Amino acid sequence: MFEKILIANRGEIALRILRACHDLGVQAIVAYSEADRDSLPVQLADEAVCIGPAPAAKSYNHIPSVISAALMTGCDAIHPGYGFLAENAYIAEICRDVGITFIGPEPGTIEQMADKSTARQIARKAGLPVLPGTPDALPATIDIRQLTKDIGFPMMLKAVAGGGGRGMRIAKDERDLIRLLPVAQAEAQAAFLNGGIYAERFLDRPRHIEVQVLADKHGKVLALGERDCSLQRRHQKLIEEAPAPHISRKLRSNLEKASVKLAKAIHYTGVGTFEFLVDADEHYFFIEANTRVQVEHPVTEAITGIDIIVWQIRVAAGEHIPFNQGDIKLQGHAIECRINAENPANGFTPAAGTVTGYLAPGGPGIRVDSHLYPGYVVPPTYDSLIGKVIAWGATREEAIARMSRALSETVITGIETTIPFYRFVLNHPTYKSGKLDTGMIGDFVDELGTGPIPESVPVLAN
Numbered sequence: 001m002f003e004k005i006l007i008a009n010r011g012e013i014a015l016r017i018l019r020a021c022h023d024l025g026v027q028a029i030v031a032y033s034e035a036d037r038d039s040l041p042v043q044l045a046d047e048a049v050c051i052g053p054a055p056a057a058k059s060y061n062h063i064p065s066v067i068s069a070a071l072m073t074g075c076d077a078i079h080p081g082y083g084f085l086a087e088n089a090y091i092a093e094i095c096r097d098v099g100i101t102f103i104g105p106e107p108g109t110i111e112q113m114a115d116k117s118t119a120r121q122i123a124r125k126a127g128l129p130v131l132p133g134t135p136d137a138l139p140a141t142i143d144i145r146q147l148t149k150d151i152g153f154p155m156m157l158k159a160v161a162g163g164g165g166r167g168m169r170i171a172k173d174e175r176d177l178i179r180l181l182p183v184a185q186a187e188a189q190a191a192f193l194n195g196g197i198y199a200e201r202f203l204d205r206p207r208h209i210e211v212q213v214l215a216d217k218h219g220k221v222l223a224l225g226e227r228d229c230s231l232q233r234r235h236q237k238l239i240e241e242a243p244a245p246h247i248s249r250k251l252r253s254n255l256e257k258a259s260v261k262l263a264k265a266i267h268y269t270g271v272g273t274f275e276f277l278v279d280a281d282e283h284y285f286f287i288e289a290n291t292r293v294q295v296e297h298p299v300t301e302a303i304t305g306i307d308i309i310v311w312q313i314r315v316a317a318g319e320h321i322p323f324n325q326g327d328i329k330l331q332g333h334a335i336e337c338r339i340n341a342e343n344p345a346n347g348f349t350p351a352a353g354t355v356t357g358y359l360a361p362g363g364p365g366i367r368v369d370s371h372l373y374p375g376y377v378v379p380p381t382y383d384s385l386i387g388k389v390i391a392w393g394a395t396r397e398e399a400i401a402r403m404s405r406a407l408s409e410t411v412i413t414g415i416e417t418t419i420p421f422y423r424f425v426l427n428h429p430t431y432k433s434g435k436l437d438t439g440m441i442g443d444f445v446d447e448l449g450t451g452p453i454p455e456s457v458p459v460l461a462n
Contacts, residue, residue: 002026002316004075004076005017005026005028005076006030006069006075006078007030007031007041007081008081009081009084009086010032010036010041011039011371012370012371012386012387012388013081013082013083014371016309020309020310021313023310024313028044029049029073030047030048031051031060031066032059033050033051033052033053033381037050038377039371047073049072051065051066052065056382060085063088063094070100071100075100076101077101077102077316078100078103087292089107089110089114092106092110093107101316102316103270104292105270109267109291113289113291114161115160116159116162117136117198119288119289120135120198121135122266123262123286126265127258128262129283129286130286130287131201131203131287132150132201134147136198137198138196138197138199142181151199151200151201152201153172153173153174154172154201155171155200155202156201157171157177157180157184157197158197158198158200159184159187160198165234165236166187166191167187167197169184184197185197205438205439206278206279207228207279207436207437208230208278208438209226209230210275210290211223211255211273212225212227212294212300213259213263214308215263215269215272215315216315216320217269218320221260221263221268222323222324222325223259223260223325225242225243225252226242226247226252226255227241227242228243228244228436229275229296230436230438231436231440232438232441233348237295237338239335239422240299240335241299241334241335241336242300242303243303245333245396246434247278247282248282251278258284258286269315270291272289272290273289273294275288275289293308293309293312295385295388298336298369298388298390299335303330303334304328304329304330304331332392334390334393335390335400335403336391337418337419339385339387339419339422340385341378341416341417342384342417344420345416347450350380351384351415351416351417352377352380352384353378353415354375354414354415355372355414355415356375357414360410361405361409362406363406366389366390366406367391368387368406369390370386371386378415386412389403400432404423404426404427407419407423421448430443431444
């Protein structure tokens with residue numbers, strides 16, 4: 001096992017990793033920017049090292065500063081969390097060169113899966129179904145008619161190095177395609193320093209279902225069940241749950257087998273997620289792999305009893321996974337709400353500021369992952385995620401009831417949050433039906449319009 005791990009991240013995930021380190025008896029060293037000097041992870045760390053000013057390009061994404069912090073403090077491993085450098089093959093290579101373990105897959109695996117078009121090609125060769133699309137990034141000059149013939153409309157444009165909805169546009173016809181392609185390329189270049197865009201057939205209102213995998217360095221790959229991540233706004237996930245409601249055993253089995261098959265094909269190690277779109281007839285299509293821990297990993301932990309972060313660290317240290325696929329039993333149902341510092345009544349605009357009061361919910365089946373405390377200043381520099389509330393129940397109905405209770409108990413003052421919007425969603429008959437799809441959040445936003453969000457919704461006729 002490692003002696004010291006540098007946590008190269010911030011916020012709730014830095015705190016989550018720190019706690020896993022302490023559970024393992026490992027010292028947790030937190031790398032932080034000047035904006036996070038007073039953050040809870042810094043206060044609870046065994047050591048903390050400032051790696052630069054607030055802008056991520058000069059701190060959390062500045063590889064020389066991160067590596068220097070690890071070497072200076074004598075760390076034998078770096079945990080990147082999610083975002084920032086978590087899927088950066090270059091830092092993984094440097095770690096290997098200087099004798100530090102990067103807690104993630106091998107650099108080559110990261111590089112393959114980071115390029116979405118390459119990932120699709122590998123998945124196709126491994127026998128996984130993928131949506132019709134271009135095998136590589138679109139060239140500078142493209143044959144619009146041929147592209148239209150090969151894929152058809154509507155067409156999704158995606159950044160080859162992308163994630164989080166950046167560089168994504170939906171073209172409904174040729175005029176749309178000509179207009180939106182340069183927009184998507186510019187956005188991808190700004191976000192990922194790679195303007196490559198590929199195209200694929202767009203599915204209208206599919207489900208977004210992903211499979212969590214855990215793989216050690218000795219060839220064992222396990223599927224830890226699936227999560228439904230369909231509830232998204234502008235391709236950003238808001239509410240996730242596990243297991244996915246209203247899917248057949250056959251689909252669950254097929255998704256798990258496909259994920260394990262692809263993981264073995266690319267010699268995957270660590271924890272990762274394989275993502276699929278599923279249509280109304282349960283046809284599924286691989287879309288991408290995330291070579292890191294996911295924001296929504298707690299719902300899988302809740303239904304499997306497996307500490308994903310602890311095992312991510314254990315397998316990175318070379319340990320064998322002592323359990324088998326047949327030992328993994330999915331128990332009950334779990335839901336996660338991502339609490340963002342945003343004002344949902346004003347177009348979900350960011351709401352940075354000082355937290356004047358904070359009271360976390362509790363009670364049976366409730367878990368909170370958050371770095372908040374009274375007096376904490378939410379910086380405007382980073383992602384708006386300030387915490388996650390996870391509810392577990394023996395049934396989906398119980399999980400929804402517990403989540404509703406937890407959100408009603410949560411007190412965060414001084415800033416606006418997305419909690420009122422989630423309370424509306426959880427009480428909505430359409431959400432309660434479990435018939436989820438990627439357009440549902442948009443429907444709720446349209447239904448609410450502008451202005452204050454009601455505490456409840458009317459009972460709608462079937």
